Amino acid sequence: MSLVTIQHPRHIPSARLQQGMGMIEVLVSVLVLAVGLLGVAAMQSLALRGGQGSLETSQAVMQSNSIVEAMRINPTGNYNMGKTCSAASVTGTDLRANDQRAWVTALKSTVGADAATCGQITGCPGACVITVFWDDSRAGTDQGGTARSLVTNARI
Amino acid sequence: MIAMVLGLLVMGAAFAVFQSNQRSYQANQGLSRIQESARVAFELMSRDMRAAGGTACSNLAAPDVEHTATADEIKLRSAPVGDNGTGDGSQLVVTSGDDTAYHVTAATTNSITLATGTGPGEINDAKDAFKTNDTMILCSANLLYVVKAGTVGTSVVTFTPATPVVMTVDPMAPPATVMLAKYRSTRWYRNGTGLFVSREGGVGQQVADGVTALSFSYLVDGASSYTATPASWTDVVAVRVDMTLQGADQVDNKTISRNVSNVISLRSRAL
Numbered sequence: 001m002s003l004v005t006i007q008h009p010r011h012i013p014s015a016r017l018q019q020g021m022g023m024i025e026v027l028v029s030v031l032v033l034a035v036g037l038l039g040v041a042a043m044q045s046l047a048l049r050g051g052q053g054s055l056e057t058s059q060a061v062m063q064s065n066s067i068v069e070a071m072r073i074n075p076t077g078n079y080n081m082g083k084t085c086s087a088a089s090v091t092g093t094d095l096r097a098n099d100q101r102a103w104v105t106a107l108k109s110t111v112g113a114d115a116a117t118c119g120q121i122t123g124c125p126g127a128c129v130i131t132v133f134w135d136d137s138r139a140g141t142d143q144g145g146t147a148r149s150l151v152t153n154a155r156i
Numbered sequence: 157m158i159a160m161v162l163g164l165l166v167m168g169a170a171f172a173v174f175q176s177n178q179r180s181y182q183a184n185q186g187l188s189r190i191q192e193s194a195r196v197a198f199e200l201m202s203r204d205m206r207a208a209g210g211t212a213c214s215n216l217a218a219p220d221v222e223h224t225a226t227a228d229e230i231k232l233r234s235a236p237v238g239d240n241g242t243g244d245g246s247q248l249v250v251t252s253g254d255d256t257a258y259h260v261t262a263a264t265t266n267s268i269t270l271a272t273g274t275g276p277g278e279i280n281d282a283k284d285a286f287k288t289n290d291t292m293i294l295c296s297a298n299l300l301y302v303v304k305a306g307t308v309g310t311s312v313v314t315f316t317p318a319t320p321v322v323m324t325v326d327p328m329a330p331p332a333t334v335m336l337a338k339y340r341s342t343r344w345y346r347n348g349t350g351l352f353v354s355r356e357g358g359v360g361q362q363v364a365d366g367v368t369a370l371s372f373s374y375l376v377d378g379a380s381s382y383t384a385t386p387a388s389w390t391d392v393v394a395v396r397v398d399m400t401l402q403g404a405d406q407v408d409n410k411t412i413s414r415n416v417s418n419v420i421s422l423r424s425r426a427l
Contacts, residue, residue, distance in 0.1 A: 044180040073394040073421040095380040
């Protein structure tokens, strides 16, 4: 059993009024779309920066492992060095100096080529702390931003 | 009319967003591919190189003095890394014992019996581990031979050539130290833009894509720097791998390219 209700036809606005509504609707939709598109663009750039940040972190992990391996092959070399941001500032021609220089060069070519990419080794050989610094401000500030660092502890 | 112009504007904007979306997708995909290739190459190559020259037995185990060492024995013991004769650091050949070795309970000069069962160090069926014509390392604390598998039974594996003495009667090495393991020979090389690996001289398998440069350099014990052409392969203690990777698609007429480098020490030489 169903109840049938008959609706009265709505009042149809005049043609003049309808034209005005169409204009406002389009303007509002343009505005809404513009805001939406801005959001999409922001999301895209965030995704790109996130991808780059993730690659840089991967590279930093690989470089940390790399210097640990180099130190293990030369256990008597004292690899400790303060925060070094330029390969040219490492002096010497022995294996230790060459390794350190190659490491800083590799950091620059793999993690990031800017001035904020640095390496530091302390506490060797008993409790080595290897720190890789790099600028990750593009990927956000929550993980340290400009002064992002990755710390690895190892014993030689 | 104005509505139409605005509408077209909106459509144009939507199209522009679509295009930039596509480009950002390509850039992201390129980066992810690079990361994936770098990681897989890093993990798999490192594992092979670390194991170079390693066997389940002592480093001092060597073939009997009366036995003429075969090419495989020389490679395993003296030069576990090499460049396949290219001389330019573009390829790397690594030889080692497999990381799974099986305990031997009895032996003759041309067959060995494995401990079968389900306990530790025991194998359910020797056919699970070895096949006819497999290259195997037969070693104890004192002796090491590289042999070829003949017939493989549930517990008995025959091999050629025969050992000069029965492995389990060596006075210098107790029978408990006798092990049987597969011989592993791995060649890493680049073909086109692919990173390939060939195991046991077989057909190359592609591991990673987008590799535009691959070079190996070696550290000789006592030297102060890495070189692509070491004077003595016997004394190589570490390997440095440098790779250049690039993404598949072009983004704004540029290809995304990143460098990867890694140093790996040979465990049998370093520790």
